[in-house]
Amino acid sequence: xxxxxxxxxxxxxxxxxxxxxxxxxxxxxxxxxxxxxxxxxxxxxxxxxxxxxxxxxxxxxxxxxxxxxxxxxxxxxxxxxxxxxxxxxxxxxxxxxxxxxxxxxxxxxxxxx
Amino acid sequence: xxxxxxxxxxxxxxxxxxxxxxxxxxxxxxxxxxxxxxxxxxxxxxxxxxxxxxxxxxxxxxxxxxxxxxxxxxxxxxxxxxxxxxxxxxxxxxxxxxxxxxxxxxxxxxxxxx
Numbered sequence: 001x002x003x004x005x006x007x008x009x010x011x012x013x014x015x016x017x018x019x020x021x022x023x024x025x026x027x028x029x030x031x032x033x034x035x036x037x038x039x040x041x042x043x044x045x046x047x048x049x050x051x052x053x054x055x056x057x058x059x060x061x062x063x064x065x066x067x068x069x070x071x072x073x074x075x076x077x078x079x080x081x082x083x084x085x086x087x088x089x090x091x092x093x094x095x096x097x098x099x100x101x102x103x104x105x106x107x108x109x110x111x112x113x
Numbered sequence: 114x115x116x117x118x119x120x121x122x123x124x125x126x127x128x129x130x131x132x133x134x135x136x137x138x139x140x141x142x143x144x145x146x147x148x149x150x151x152x153x154x155x156x157x158x159x160x161x162x163x164x165x166x167x168x169x170x171x172x173x174x175x176x177x178x179x180x181x182x183x184x185x186x187x188x189x190x191x192x193x194x195x196x197x198x199x200x201x202x203x204x205x206x207x208x209x210x211x212x213x214x215x216x217x218x219x220x221x222x223x224x225x226x227x
Binding site: 004041042043044045046049089100101103104105106 | 117119153154155156157158161171203205215216218219220221
């Protein structure tokens with residue numbers, strides 16, 4: 001079945017370090033891909049998305065490129081801040097029908113000053 | 114401000130008790146969803162509703178029930194048949210106009226068993 005696999009956390013970084021959180025997916029078709037972020041005690045917020053191969057989603061300094069050949073959608077940021085500490089979820093969805101987002105297990109990021 | 118409101122933030126259930134989690138949205142969204150979040154397992158879909166008076170089971174519906182009598186409300190009941198109810202529950206909604214691609218989430222309810 002369709003699934004999303006993320007790197008296990010926690011990921012611990014110092015402020016201004018480079019961030020990569022790996023995400024790969026298994027899908028029978030060509031889904032749209034998303035990164036959601038969850039701050040402590042809150043719900044999920046959409047961070048960025050890409051709807052077709054080679055699209056790059058970007059927001060708040062975060063980027064991810066839809067790579068069909070490697071079925072990946074890795075999240076990157078050049079210089080993290082303490083305020084980026086959160087849990088990050090990779091997800092996929094197929095257009096049409098209802099919004100069944102399939103989520104990865106989440107990766108916790110802790111950024112220290 | 115528009116958004117999704119979940120209540121209560123924390124809920125405790127006794128053995129054999131049914132409890133109901135509230136979810137209200139004022140975004141005029143047609144579709145609403147309930148997800149369960151367990152540590153290390155991501156989010157799993159419990160129930161969803163695309164329109165008033167209609168809802169469908171998700172991947173883990175056993176032990177749960179829902180209703181959709183009003184567009185803005187989608188309460189979730191955790192029944193005594195759910196043997197492992199301790200989890201963080203998230204409600205979400207979306208508009209058909211968004212091409213079914215963007216979900217708005219509430220801030221969640223943490224349910225624990227006494």
